Each structure stands twice: as C-alpha cells, then as structure tokens.
Amino acid sequence: MLIEAKDTNKGYNGRLKFSLFMLAGIVLLILATAASISFGAADLSLELAWGAVFNFDPEITEHHIIHVFRLPRTVADIVVGSSLAVCGAIMQGTTRNPLADSGLLGISSGSTFAIAMCMAFLPGRTYVETMIYSCMGAAITTAITYYLASVGKRGMTPQRLVLAGMSISMLFGSFSTYIALKYDIGQDLAYWTAGGTANVEWMQLAYVSPLFVMGLIWAIALSPSITILNFGEELAAGLGLRVKLIKGSSTVIVLILTGLSVIVVGPIGFVGLIIPHIVRFIIGVDYRFIMPASALYGAVFMVGADLLGRMLGRPHETPLGIIFALIGVPYFLYLVRKQRREFS
Numbered sequence: 001m002l003i004e005a006k007d008t009n010k011g012y013n014g015r016l017k018f019s020l021f022m023l024a025g026i027v028l029l030i031l032a033t034a035a036s037i038s039f040g041a042a043d044l045s046l047e048l049a050w051g052a053v054f055n056f057d058p059e060i061t062e063h064h065i066i067h068v069f070r071l072p073r074t075v076a077d078i079v080v081g082s083s084l085a086v087c088g089a090i091m092q093g094t095t096r097n098p099l100a101d102s103g104l105l106g107i108s109s110g111s112t113f114a115i116a117m118c119m120a121f122l123p124g125r126t127y128v129e130t131m132i133y134s135c136m137g138a139a140i141t142t143a144i145t146y147y148l149a150s151v152g153k154r155g156m157t158p159q160r161l162v163l164a165g166m167s168i169s170m171l172f173g174s175f176s177t178y179i180a181l182k183y184d185i186g187q188d189l190a191y192w193t194a195g196g197t198a199n200v201e202w203m204q205l206a207y208v209s210p211l212f213v214m215g216l217i218w219a220i221a222l223s224p225s226i227t228i229l230n231f232g233e234e235l236a237a238g239l240g241l242r243v244k245l246i247k248g249s250s251t252v253i254v255l256i257l258t259g260l261s262v263i264v265v266g267p268i269g270f271v272g273l274i275i276p277h278i279v280r281f282i283i284g285v286d287y288r289f290i291m292p293a294s295a296l297y298g299a300v301f302m303v304g305a306d307l308l309g310r311m312l313g314r315p316h317e318t319p320l321g322i323i324f325a326l327i328g329v330p331y332f333l334y335l336v337r338k339q340r341r342e343f344s
Contacts, residue, residue: 018289021282025296029078032303036074037066040310073197075205077306078299079212080197080265083257085298086219088272089279089290093226094250097161098277099335102138102258103269105165109172110141111262112193116176120183127207135259141168142255194319195266197306208260215257216295222249223287230285268320270328271298277335 038049044062051057052066084102091100102108114137118125125133148164150156176193180186225246229236233243261268279293305327309318 014284014286014289018283018293021293022296025293025300028300029296029303032300032307033074033078036077036303036307037070039307040070040314069198072200072202072205073306074303075209076197076200076264077302079205079209080261080268081271081298081300081302082216082295083212083261083298084268084271085275085294085301086216086272086291087254087257087261088274089276089287089294090219090222090226090250090254091272092276093230093287093290094247095156095161096230096232099162099273099332101269101271101273102254102261103267104162104169104273104332106141106145106168106172107138107165107254107258108262108267108269109169109176110137110139111135111259112267113137113141113172113176113179115192115262116179116185116189119185119188120179127204131207131211131260131263134263135256138255138259138262141172142251144168192266193321195268195321195324196309196317196319197265198317200264204264208264211256211260215253215260218249219253219257220291220295222246222253223291226250226291227285227287230287265320268324270324270332271301273335274328274331275301277331 034046034049037053038044038046042062042065044066048062049066052060052063053071056067057063058067087102088100091102091105092098111134114133115130117137118130118133122129122133145161145165145168146156148168149161154160176189180189225236225241228239228241229243229246236246237243275298276290276294279290279297283289283293305320305323309320309323312318
C-alpha cells in the first residue's frame with residue numbers, strides 16, 4: 001500500500017509539473033506571438049497590432065503590413081517549430097539516439113536536393129507538386145542513411161546513424177550546389193537555404209497547415225508506444241508492441257513533417273535536437289508528455305528566433321539558419337562531449 005501511495009503521489013506530481021510547464025509555454029507563446037506581430041523593420045504598438053488581427057481594416061497601411069506579412073510568417077514559425085521539435089523527439093525516442101535530428105540525419109538535405117531539382121527542371125511546378133517532391137527527397141535520403149548505418153556485423157548504433165546521416169547531408173548538399181551552379185539557380189537556392197519565413201503567404205499555409213496538424217496529432221497518438229520503444233526493442237516486443245509498425249509510422253511522420261518544413265522555411269536545423277532535450281530534462285522520459293511539450297516549446301523557440309533575426313541589424317534580417325547555427329552548434333558539441341564521457 002505504501003508503494004502504491006508513493007507511485008500515485010509521483011504520478012500526481014508529474015502531471016502537475018507537466019501542467020505548469022505547459023501553462024508557462026502557452027504564456028511564452030502568446031508573448032512571443034504578440035512581439036512577433038508588433039516588432040520588425042517598423043515597430044507598431046500592441047493596440048494597433050491586435051486591432052489588425054481582430055478588426056482588420058485594409059485601408060490602414062499598418063493593418064495591411066501585419067495581415068499580409070507578419071501574421072503568416074508568425075503562423076509559419078509556430079507550425080514549423082512545433083513540427084521540427086516533434087520530429088526530433090520521435091527520432092530520439094525510436095532510435096534511442098540523443099543526437100537524432102532531421103537536419104543531422106540527412107533528411108533535410110534530401111528535401112533541399114529535391115527542391116533544387118524542381119527549380120532547375122520544373123519551373124512551372126505547382127506548390128502541391130513541390131510538396132510531394134520534397135517529401136520524396138526526404139524519403140530517399142532517409143532510406144540511404146538507415147541502410148548505411150545498418151550494414152555490417154555490428155548493425156545500427158547511434159554513432160553510426162549520426163555519421164551516416166552527416167555523410168549523406170554533405171553528399172546531397174554537394175549535389176544541390178552542383179545543380180545550383182550548373183543551371184544558374186544559385187541565388188534563388190542560396191536565399192531559400194538560408195532559412196526564413198519572410199515570404200510565406202496565406203495560400204502556402206492553407207496547403208500545408210492541415211498536413212502539419214495531422215502529423216502532430218498522429219505523433220501524439222503514437223507517444224505511449226514510443227515511450228515503451230525508448231526502453232529497447234526487445235522489451236517493447238515482449239510487451240506486445242508491434243515494433244516495426246510503430247517505427248515505420250514514426251518514420252512516415254518525420255518524412256512528411258520535415259519535407260513540408262523545408263518547403264516553408266528552408267533546411268532549418270537544431271530545433272529538433274535542442275527542444276526535446278530541454279523538455280526531457282524538465283518533465284522526464286514519458287513521451288505522452290514530451291510530444292505536446294516539444295510541440296509547444298518548439299513553436300516558442302522558432303517564433304523567438306525569427307523575431308531575434310528581425311531585430312538584429314534592422315532593417316535587414318539575419319537568416320534563421322544563422323541564428324539556429326549559433327545556438328545549435330555549441331549545444332551539439334556539448335552533447336557529443338557528454339556522449340563520449342558516458343561511453344568512455
């Protein structure tokens with residue numbers, strides 16, 4: 001009875017911590033969204049900004065700026081940040097690899113290469129076709145990465161998976177550069193790969209947002225199974241979990257969300273690496289909590305980074321790729337050092 005009481009108390013405390021953590025995240029997201037709408041090359045008052053949101057008047061120039069430019073980029077930051085953070089959580093949970101991230105495992109580079117091919121050979125493509133090709137490129141590089149990481153007697157290990165992913169990223173990055181130089185699309189590709197949501201339009205969000213929401217819901221639905229899988233495939237199979245089905249479904253989610261994210265903002269890295277680690281450190285290893293918390297704080301992180309990029313060196317913008325590299329590279333090196341200490 002004492003053990004049961006302790007377990008119940010622990011579960012209650014865990015849910016209370018999760019609830020407070022989510023409440024803090026919602027407050028931060030509201031504040032970040034308000035700042036994103038109000039501040040930029042031209043600062044606007046909060047009253048004017050929210051008037052444009054809830055009482056739009058197309059005759060007012062400031063309302064037009066907010067409705068056409070700042071609102072869609074803020075919505076794009078929220079959906080993409082949530083998706084990339086969830087992708088990182090899924091990959092870290094299913095592969096048991098703390099360094100897993102769509103950017104580090106070659107997935108984003110496949111989408112980038114596919115879009116470079118579209119720019120070079122399909123100038124009249126529709127947005128839906130670009131979405132499809134981007135996800136196909138992500139699928140190809142993912143298959144190659146997992147194959148290279150699993151061949152040999154030792155099979156797949158977290159270290160081999162990261163090395164294979166980084167190799168594929170460099171390879172397909174080189175392919176994209178060659179295509180850009182060969183077919184004179186270097187400027188367009190360079191602008192797009194730098195990362196950013198400045199040119200996002202409502203039409204694009206209308207296409208991709210439903211798919212983002214479906215992917216996030218699917219990921220949260222799989223979170224109890226990913227919690228079990230995170231403790232090892234043998235244990236999960238012994239408990240009756242259909243391991244191959246869960247891993248396959250998780251991979252499909254990551255491919256779709258990453259492919260769509262690359263279309264919207266470019267090949268942004270490190271969101272999926274950093275956010276799940278922070279969330280896991282605060283609320284524990286239960287993916288029923290990690291998934292929604294990662295989605296929320298990924299949105300906060302993305303909106304905040306985009307706002308920082310706009311505020312640095314105004315009226316010019318700092319690309320999101322640079323902002324995330326400055327934050328993510330030191331954190332990645334810290335994780336590598338931590339992994340070396342654990343395995344030494």
